[in-house]
Amino acid sequence: MTPSERALRADAERNRQRLLDAAQALFRERGLDVGVAEIAQRAGVGRGTLFRNFPTKQDLIAAIVIARMKEATDYGRTLLDAPDAGEALFGFLEEIVGRQQLDRCLFDAVAHTFLANQEIRAAHADIVGGLDDLLSRAKEAGAVRSDVGAMDVLMLVKGVCEAASALATTEPAVVGRQLDLVRAAISVSGTDRPLRGRAPTLADVERAHPPTPATVAEASA
Amino acid sequence: MTPSERALRADAERNRQRLLDAAQALFRERGLDVGVAEIAQRAGVGRGTLFRNFPTKQDLIAAIVIARMKEATDYGRTLLDAPDAGEALFGFLEEIVGRQQLDRCLFDAVAHTFLANQEIRAAHADIVGGLDDLLSRAKEAGAVRSDVGAMDVLMLVKGVCEAASALATTEPAVVGRQLDLVRAAISVSGTDRPLRGRAPTLADVERAHPPTPATVAEASA
DNA sequence: GCACAACCGGACTGCGCGGTCCGGTTACGA
DNA sequence: TCGTAACCGGACCGCGCAGTCCGGTTGTGC
Numbered sequence: 001m002t003p004s005e006r007a008l009r010a011d012a013e014r015n016r017q018r019l020l021d022a023a024q025a026l027f028r029e030r031g032l033d034v035g036v037a038e039i040a041q042r043a044g045v046g047r048g049t050l051f052r053n054f055p056t057k058q059d060l061i062a063a064i065v066i067a068r069m070k071e072a073t074d075y076g077r078t079l080l081d082a083p084d085a086g087e088a089l090f091g092f093l094e095e096i097v098g099r100q101q102l103d104r105c106l107f108d109a110v111a112h113t114f115l116a117n118q119e120i121r122a123a124h125a126d127i128v129g130g131l132d133d134l135l136s137r138a139k140e141a142g143a144v145r146s147d148v149g150a151m152d153v154l155m156l157v158k159g160v161c162e163a164a165s166a167l168a169t170t171e172p173a174v175v176g177r178q179l180d181l182v183r184a185a186i187s188v189s190g191t192d193r194p195l196r197g198r199a200p201t202l203a204d205v206e207r208a209h210p211p212t213p214a215t216v217a218e219a220s221a
Numbered sequence: 222m223t224p225s226e227r228a229l230r231a232d233a234e235r236n237r238q239r240l241l242d243a244a245q246a247l248f249r250e251r252g253l254d255v256g257v258a259e260i261a262q263r264a265g266v267g268r269g270t271l272f273r274n275f276p277t278k279q280d281l282i283a284a285i286v287i288a289r290m291k292e293a294t295d296y297g298r299t300l301l302d303a304p305d306a307g308e309a310l311f312g313f314l315e316e317i318v319g320r321q322q323l324d325r326c327l328f329d330a331v332a333h334t335f336l337a338n339q340e341i342r343a344a345h346a347d348i349v350g351g352l353d354d355l356l357s358r359a360k361e362a363g364a365v366r367s368d369v370g371a372m373d374v375l376m377l378v379k380g381v382c383e384a385a386s387a388l389a390t391t392e393p394a395v396v397g398r399q400l401d402l403v404r405a406a407i408s409v410s411g412t413d414r415p416l417r418g419r420a421p422t423l424a425d426v427e428r429a430h431p432p433t434p435a436t437v438a439e440a441s442a
Numbered sequence: 443g444c445a446c447a448a449c450c451g452g453a454c455t456g457c458g459c460g461g462t463c464c465g466g467t468t469a470c471g472a
Numbered sequence: 473t474c475g476t477a478a479c480c481g482g483a484c485c486g487c488g489c490a491g492t493c494c495g496g497t498t499g500t501g502c
Contacts, residue, residue, distance in 0.1 A: 046450040111387050155399060159380020166332050171425050173418035178376060180416045185406035195401045197394035204392050267480040
């Protein structure tokens with residue numbers, strides 16, 4: 001947070017990175033339940049070192065989540081220049097799903113608790129923003145119906161991730177199939193029925209996950 | 222399991238039901254994390270009584286889940302006589318989502334662990350069967366594209382539930398909107414693109430959640 | 443080459459929860 | 473009425489894990 005933290009010593013930085021890598025790998029393999037002891041061991045450092053870098057297991061998780069979200073956002077930006085706006089959008093959706101499939105448990109965490117964390121909230125908003133840009137272009141290009149919003153799409157995609165994770169291990173092809181159905185859902189079809197209600201907004205989601213007093217305090221510390 | 226268990230004494234049966242009701246209510250309010258102590262207290266019984274009726278917290282949860290699934294299946298059957306096959310199908314989907322919204326955490330549990338339980342597996346298969354019947358009728362009536370399978374639909378619906386639970390507390394209308402999108406996804410539109418792969422089957426899902434040796438033993442006990 | 447930051451890693455604490463035990467009590471049901 | 477099944481509920485156990493402490497060690501940066 002405070003930029004005044006003097007740069008880490010070389011070995012400290014190295015260890016920090018090792019911890020992130022080890023945690024990431026273990027979380028992928030076995031979920032968030034892996035113990036800190038094992039993470040430290042896999043990283044080849046002592047437990048003390050882990051807690052020096054990340055005072056709390058949650059902090060460690062959050063660091064990984066944020067890094068992953070930023071990667072996705074960056075990828076989305078590169079698609080803004082793509083010639084076919086529709087394909088760009090659907091490509092982004094594929095990418096998001098692919099990433100969430102890899103790091104399933106991490107995004108579970110985001111959904112349930114971590115939107116209370118300010119940094120994660122910001123990273124999330126960035127992704128939504130990027131998606132919104134891609135969606136707007138796709139609408140202009142006539143590839144997507146005009147009455148769906150970014151959160152509509154994001155919810156569908158999140159849903160696909162969740163549902164797919166139940167059986168993706170044995171049938172990865174199913175994910176693509178589900179995405180095809182999402183595509184059918186939001187494409188212009190000529191026989192579209194109107195959608196109920198209004199498009200949900202980012203604010204709606206954030207309102208449902210208020211930052212806790214604890215995280216606010218933490219952020220200002 | 223064994224039908225030879227002699228009927229419970231009146232007060233025992235009463236307590237059993239109280240426990241189910243209390244657990245159900247608490248799970249709805251605060252998720253599966255509520256402790257057994259609190260459940261017993263809310264039911265107005267001692268902890269010993271809880272464990273006599275349900276040797277394990279998991280058993281308690283499973284009992285509730287199975288009851289809920291059976292209710293949904295029964296409702297589905299009543300729709301088989303409805304005049305409009307398309308509306309019947311979509312009505313069933315609304316119903317499923319509504320139920321899952323109420324008992325969010327329970328179905329999380331199912332997805333993650335409980336398909337290993339034979340009874341739950343059977344109840345799940347029944348629901349899929351019912352959905353399949355409704356879907357077939359809707360296809361014959363020309364309301365739904367012919368290349369989607371019951372599991373395709375179920376996955377979409379499950380996805381909607383998951384995604385919605387993230388913000389349903391503040392915006393219940395969003396769920397209906399997502400269901401409209403699901404409807405758009407599987408309706409005949411004239412401009413349908415082919416779907417990747419083949420329709421997933423119940424067997425695909427079950428294969429991904431093999432019954433554990435433990436549950437097999439438990440079922441035969 | 444030296445001072446000190448960073449690391450090691452075992453021992454320890456605290457916590458919460460599921461599950462067990464049991465002696466004393468209640469109320470069902472025949 | 474009476475035998476007994478079922479209940480009560482406090483005490484207790486075990487477990488696993490996050491997080492702390494600390495004395496001894498290593499290796500970085502100046």
